[in-house]
Amino acid sequence: MGDLGNIRQLPLKTLLVQLELRGLIASRYSYFAEYRFKFMLQPHDLMARFEGERREFVQALIDTSSRARTWATVNFDAMYQQYGAERGRVVKALDYFQEKGWIELESKQTTEVYSLLRSDFDLQALSTELYEYFAHHEATEVARIHAMLEVFSSDQCLTHRLARYFGDHNAPGLCGHCSVCHGQVAHLPEPPELEPLPSRDFQQLCGEFIHKHQDYTGQPPSAECLTRFLCGISVPLFTRLKARATRGFAVLEDYPYAQVRAWVQGML
Numbered sequence: 654m655g656d657l658g659n660i661r662q663l664p665l666k667t668l669l670v671q672l673e674l675r676g677l678i679a680s681r682y683s684y685f686a687e688y689r690f691k692f693m694l695q696p697h698d699l700m701a702r703f704e705g706e707r708r709e710f711v712q713a714l715i716d717t718s719s720r721a722r723t724w725a726t727v728n729f730d731a732m733y734q735q736y737g738a739e740r741g742r743v744v745k746a747l748d749y750f751q752e753k754g755w756i757e758l759e760s761k762q763t764t765e766v767y768s769l770l771r772s773d774f775d776l777q778a779l780s781t782e783l784y785e786y787f788a789h790h791e792a793t794e795v796a797r798i799h800a801m802l803e804v805f806s807s808d809q810c811l812t813h814r815l816a817r818y819f820g821d822h823n824a825p826g827l828c829g830h831c832s833v834c835h836g837q838v839a840h841l842p843e844p845p846e847l848e849p850l851p852s853r854d855f856q857q858l859c860g861e862f863i864h865k866h867q868d869y870t871g872q873p874p875s876a877e878c879l880t881r882f883l884c885g886i887s888v889p890l891f892t893r894l895k896a897r898a899t900r901g902f903a904v905l906e907d908y909p910y911a912q913v914r915a916w917v918q919g920m921l
Contacts, residue, residue, distance in 0.1 A: 659890040664787075669767065671783060677774060678767045684740075685760035688727040688747060690718075692756055699755055710738060714746065724759075795911075806841045810834055847908060850916040858883060858901040859917075865894050876921055880914040 660668065672678045692699065700711050717731035727747070732738045751758040804814045811831040816824030827834050862882050866874040870890075874882070881888060882896055885903025896902050905913050 659888050661888055667787075668783065669765070671786065675779075677769070677771050677779075679770055681766045681768050683763055683765045686762035686764045688744065688758065688760050689724045690727070690747060690750070690756040690758045691724050694755055699750070702755075710736065710742075710746070713738065714743065802841065806839050808833060808838045845907065850905075850908065850912060853905075853916075855917075855920040858904055861900045862894070862896060862902070865896075865899060866890075869894055876914060876918045879917045879921075880910065883913055883917070884908070884910055886910075 669678065669680075673680065696715050700708055700715070703711050713732060713736040714727070715725075717728045717735060718725040719728060720726075727743060729740050729743060732743055733740070747756070747758050750756045800818070804811065804818065807814055810825075810827050810833050812828035813824050813826055816822075832839065859879055859882070862879070863873055866872075866878070878888075878890075882891070882899075882902060883905040885906040887896070891897070
């Protein structure tokens, strides 16, 4: 889903939570999409521990797994098609083998399964509502970070500032134990001097990426997409476009994101 919607994992999880809170979807269960194992004894010795149908099952599991130099990756589809073994039985067998010390087992790519509870919603209205929610959340988080930096670079008692921030207006003006009260006011370093964005060549920085994006998706990249590209913030689509190897990637990573976005919006 993250690849399909070009959404990173953490925002995707937040989106799913919001859909759950709105009663549109419900989480059902999760499973690991990929299992791989390393033999701790020879395959024929593993099969020798079973007889009859169970031995045939273990043989099929070994034969259908894609084996590299050290690790073998389980092919659940092949096990079902060739042997009729359900996924649950295969996983249970692998867990048993690991408990016995016959294999070393690894699982990864957790997959969450959801069910759709309602389909009678206005997709456009929901999209607008969620966009506004995330935009507001972004703005409040940025403001919170700025407020935190302002507090710690303040020349006023830090305890007093924090108390006021959390609504306590009765805290003493001087606590006597923070760095400010000890005469050690923090001075944050000034940001480096950067070339003004209007003097940068937008086409030179973004032209190659815009062309790649247009060829792959059939449409030009959005201002948000270009900003992420210039600031070096990867999203699933960038992997398919090989954005890291494209001229212009992360060249503006030292600039504030909001400034880059405003500049890009002005160039489109």
